[in-house]
Amino acid sequence: MQPAPTQLSVRNVRKSFAGKTGEVRVLDDLSFVIKERDFVSIIGPSGCGKTTIFNIIAGLLEPDSGSLHYRGEEIESLRGRVGYMMQKDLLFPWRTVLGNVLLGLETRGVDRVEAEGKAREYLKDFGLAGFENAYPKTLSGGMRQRVALIRTLIMDPDILLLDEPFSALDYQTRLYLEGVLKDAVETYHKTVILVTHDIDEAVALSKRVVVLSGRPARVKIVHDIEIDTPSPIAARSDARFSGYFHALCAELDIQTEKTA
């Protein structure tokens, strides 16, 4: 198998924020590469600037320096072309499930009838048929996050940016949604960047894991995960799983933190 070509490269990105005690450097000369149809997890200590990277890629923040390159061309950002999913489901409470799924297509100005047909199809595929007219507050956390996932996928984004999307859910729901995500990524041929605190989740889902250092964030190491199982649950029982898990724990200095 020949190596996949590069889809997105982040080059020498720096970003500082004005803090109470002067400038806080969050990203320091950060570079990494995302390949076509990649599934990359980014892990790192809390507050190391993982969300800042996403905000720069999504065009919500401008880097102080550095550049983004998409399929060889330099770009400002991927605004309008990414599917951004956060820990909070960010469903609009005044919109029904259907209305929430339609949000992105509406901003794009897609024909209403066409958009609605597509939305209903997606809802059916994800087991949410019959909930089209329900308001988000009546749904469970797992269902809400599934709606958020559909809202993201229906836009047919170039890259999915998932910022700890499952961390607010209970473990069983999380396992279930990891499976839903993995299937969806296969079905729709998506590239995914996943920010997570959960090493276990990173190993079970990803093809590669980028480990960041503490603030200011730099890439410490990139691990290839060579587990090829159909589901995240099966991945957890793979013989190599615990090896990757412990290697990543060591990279994050979890041992030393414990003894400190």
Place this chain on the structure above:
Amino acid sequence: MPGAAPLAKRKARRRRSFNFDTPLRRAMLQALAVLLFFALWEIGVRMGWISAFLVGSPAGIFSFAAKMIASGELLSDTWYTLFEAILGFVIGTIFGSLLGLALWYSVFVARLVEPFIVAINSVPKIALAPIVVLWFGTGLVSKVALSVSLTAIVALIAAYQAAKDADVDLQSLLISMGADKHQVFFKAVVPSTLPSIIATFRINIGFGLVGAVVGEFISSQRGLGHLIYTASSLYDLDTVWVGLFTLMITGFVLYYVIDIIERTLLPWKQSNTAHQVQV
């Protein structure tokens, strides 16, 4: 288990106690309170404990009310005041809300005008009443203008504050989807301010009535304010009470009309699961 017995006893006692908190029983208790109030009042007046000249009497109030209803005078005064109040409320709320929302568009303009808004808000608008009558005459317009001045500023501040507080993450999400500023405004900001704006309806419908009545006090030929003012200058307390109670009922009805409007406009806010925590 040592704690089990007292707990069981407490439960049993709670089950035996009579439950007053049903809609019908609540209504009966409320009606009883009103009846008791009027009965004590009437008895007080008849026994000479309180002066009928200064406080009027329920019997007098009812007979005057009956007469004024029969002549159609009360209804026409009520309609007139209600019309002024609602017109002022609608114009003031729409104008104020739109202005408050528009301030979201420019942080610069918003910061620029903020002290002026605070300044205008800190003037007791009732103090404007004499000027308003000078400017707009003694007819309908001056009352509506006064109501607008009272309601617009409340709506403006509420709408502006709510727009400022609109969830930034929802806006970011839209921007990441490629939405422009107008789309963010109409899809995220405006809907999220609706609950606050509708909450001001409750306050503002009252202010609408205040504006109408105060305007009528200053100078008028009709309306409940006119009725109260002229009657009180003649020491006709029973008629004053008729006007006051009519205003109270009007405000009461309006409050529940707002309630229905809120339910209709905010279906997503309604829930059948929210119960108060039992303490």
